[in-house]
Amino acid sequence: MVIERLNRKQYEFLCQFIYKETGIVLGDAKVEMVHRRLSKLVKTKGFDSLASYYQYFVAHQQEEKSDLVNALTTNLTRFFRESHHFDYLKNHFIPFLLVRNKSTRRIRIWSSACSTGEEPYSIAMLLVSHFGQYLQHWDIKILATDIDTDVLNIAMEGIYPKAAISDIPADLRSKCLRAVGNDSVEMASQVRSLITFKPLNLLERWPMKGPFDVIFCRNVIIYFDKVTQQQLFHRFEQYLSDESLLILGHSESLGGAAALFTNQGKTIFSKQAQDA
Ligand SMILES: C[S@@+](CC[C@H](N)C(=O)[O-])C[C@H]1O[C@@H](n2cnc3c(N)ncnc32)[C@H](O)[C@@H]1O
Structure with a gap:
């Protein structure tokens, strides 16, 4: 399966959604990271393309919110960090x-x-x-x-x-x-x-x-x-x-x-x- 990229409008929609829901600022600097993480999510959910997941997401935002947020948070941590x-x-x-x-x-x-x-x-x-x-x-x-x-x-x-x-x-x-x-x-x-x-x-x-x-x-x-x-x-x-x-x-x-x-x-x- 080839996971194509989101277009600018789609990417900005998801960034705005994540910002409103979580406070996390994604923006242009995170474009590669977001695509990497979304590709994984799309595969796990069994969609055949990023575009079809995006369309599904737009129509089911409340149900899909938690999975998208979970996919896009950065969770790096360690015991006794700092x-x-x-x-x-x-x-x-x-x-x-x-x-x-x-x-x-x-x-x-x-x-x-x-x-x-x-x-x-x-x-x-x-x-x-x-x-x-x-x-x-x-x-x-x-x-x-x-x-x-x-x-x-x-x-x-x-x-x-x-x-x-x-x-x-x-x-x-x-x-x-x-x-x-x-x-x-x-x-x-x-x-x-x-x-x-x-x-x-x-x-x-x-x-x-x-x-x-x-x-x-x-x-x-x-x-x-x-x-x-x-x-x-x-x-x-x-x-x-x-x-x-x-x-x-x-x-x-x-x-x-x-x-x-x-x-x-x-x-x-x-x-x-x-x-x-
Ligand atoms: C990099 S980890 C930090 C973990 C730990 N505090 C440490 O310093 O090792 C950041 C965590 O913040 C969480 N996070 C991001 N936005 C959040 C929000 N709006 N409310 C609560 N947790 C959030 C993420 O899910 C992630 O697990």
Whole structure:
């Protein structure tokens, strides 16, 4: 089967659709990537050409939306990616929360674009391995969300190829992983039990109340434009308690919203106290 290319009008229609639904800016720079990913989707769905899929999509946008979004999101992630964020949690912020929140004994962490789960499982493994003695008596929960339902299914399974675990510190591996056959590992039940996975589009209404002690929003706003980024930062700020953390990816910055936060280190920001 030859997959021909979309014409300009068709390509722009799909880019506009994805932008409205997800905030992701595709544009001319992504034309090769979009065609590659669409070709795969079209084959999986059994269409004989990109044009016939496009026509079908235009007529069935609501039903097809989720598959198109899943096909066009970029889901690259790793365990303990940008490890300084996890060092900061382990050495400074979780110890700080154990004092600050001692009257409620409650800690809430949100991994807001969790992809296939490596980010929330890294947080959970850190908690189990270094703060295990608190887990029984404290109410500690991680909410892990993503717009892409395919990656969420992988995350919920919690099974990873052995090749993916080299980034997990060795002392955590023995406590938190169980072998599955020769080539895979699964997350231990204590690690899984800390995390709730849910589909959530960052652009839409957030059903949870908050407030959170830590929000991870790493390596997703790079796909958004400045207006969407600023709207999100203001919403995150509303979902954080005073002095709680917003953690971004290595190439991301707060722009104008920097006035709402105090820089605590490489892409780690704390919400300024209201009376500061
Ligand atoms: C590159 S991954 C980042 C994963 C992880 N946070 C990390 O830093 O390794 C970006 C994720 O953002 C998700 N995403 C993109 N747009 C989104 C939106 N509007 N709402 C929620 N998630 C979104 C994608 O599905 C993808 O899984």
